[in-house]
Amino acid sequence: MxxxxxxxxxxxxxxxxxxxxxxxxxxxxxxxxxxxxxxxxxxxxxxxxxxxxxxxxxxxxxxxxxxxxxxxxxxxxxxxxxxxIAKAAQIPQTFDRLTVRENVLLPAYFGAGLSQPDAGVWIDEVLEMTGLIDRADKVPASLGLLDRKRLELAKAVASKxxxxxxxxxxxxxxxxxxxxMKEVVRRLQxxxxxxxxxxxxxxxxxxxxxxxxxxxxxxxxxxxxxxxxxxxxxxxxxxxx
Ligand SMILES: Nc1ncnc2c1ncn2[C@@H]1O[C@H](COP(=O)(O)OP(=O)(O)O)[C@@H](O)[C@H]1O
Ligand SMILES: [Mg+2]
The missing domain is CATH 3.40.50.300 (P-loop containing nucleotide triphosphate hydrolases)
Structure with a gap:
């Protein structure tokens, strides 16, 4: 056997x-x-x-x-x-004074353990994959539900x-x-x-x-x-x- x-x-x-x-x-x-x-x-x-x-x-x-x-x-x-192991929560949890990019950078630093410039390169990739690259400099409160859900997903993915x-x-x-959203998940598989x-x-x-x-x-x-x-x-x- x-x-x-x-x-x-x-x-x-x-x-x-x-x-x-x-x-x-x-x-x-x-x-x-x-x-x-x-x-x-x-x-x-x-x-x-x-x-x-x-x-x-x-x-x-x-x-x-x-x-x-x-x-x-x-x-x-x-x-x-x-x-x-990382989780995207049902209710998006964000730092509302930080931009989308900064929210995603935190798990790249503290989760994936990256430092600059690697973290920046990786984050651009994550924002691209999750369809958020055009919203990178916005604050979470200005996003619609789809983008807030994408941001929660991007944060989880950022920790690799x-x-x-x-x-x-x-x-x-x-x-x-x-x-x-399914297209995004397919890219992450x-x-x-x-x-x-x-x-x-x-x-x-x-x-x-x-x-x-x-x-x-x-x-x-x-x-x-x-x-x-x-x-x-x-x-x-x-x-x-
Ligand atoms: N923090 C909690 N305190 C007390 N009961 C909880 C808590 N979280 C979940 N439960 C209970 O545990 C059961 C399962 O909940 P949950 O895991 O949220 O189910 P689902 O996600 O499938 O809807 C439910 O009866 C819920 O009320
Ligand atoms: Mg549930």
Missing amino acids: TARPMALMATEDVSRQFGSVCAVDQISIELNADESVGLIGPNGAGKTTLLSLLSGALKPSSGRITMDGNDVTALPVHARVAAG PRVLLLDEIAAGLTEPEIAL PGRAIVWVEHIPFALQDICARLVVMDKGARLLDGPFDEVWASDALQSTYMGM
Whole structure:
């Protein structure tokens, strides 16, 4: 028997309680390098909590999390970023007195550990990939929702993650805007694993080869996108979404 290749990132029986609520319930999941996974499920299923456990924003109540086979469970966010894990949050978090470029420079310095001139060159590349290069000198408050969502994504990418976690970056966007966001994510895929939480499955289609469905803190379904999407179990869960 040949050994399976080591997962890039994995959780082992990871749970997270909030009082009596078990937001994430004993999830064991493996993420391979270069793999894009869509994560869907009803409101309150535990999707955001799972991403926060992966990013280090929350600590699990039990279980462990590994990156490259190393235990990262105890590592806080900045150390996870250094290990190659970054998250774009559902609600964009920006420094509002800084320009778009300066907002993206911070994770290039402190996340990717770059210094000038490398940081400047890399940031121009990130702004180009995320479609923000023409807005580089604006402040976040002057941006529309699509650009604020792009900025949140650009900040995550600027730290050069190998695992990119996306929490509803298409939420609130129109269909043409979602199509633009998908183009951006497609540009970011090479050399990266992506976990993309979204309410609108259209956003994940043709981007994520694998689809995971969570419900009540548990992993309900996991497999090739089209198979999971067509399954009866998904259709019945989805009726309640
Ligand atoms: N910080 C928190 N404090 C208390 N309960 C929380 C907290 N975050 C999430 N929850 C609860 O955990 C469950 C899962 O929430 P969440 O991970 O946000 O779900 P999803 O992102 O799938 O909508 C919900 O019941 C939610 O109310
Ligand atoms: Mg959520």
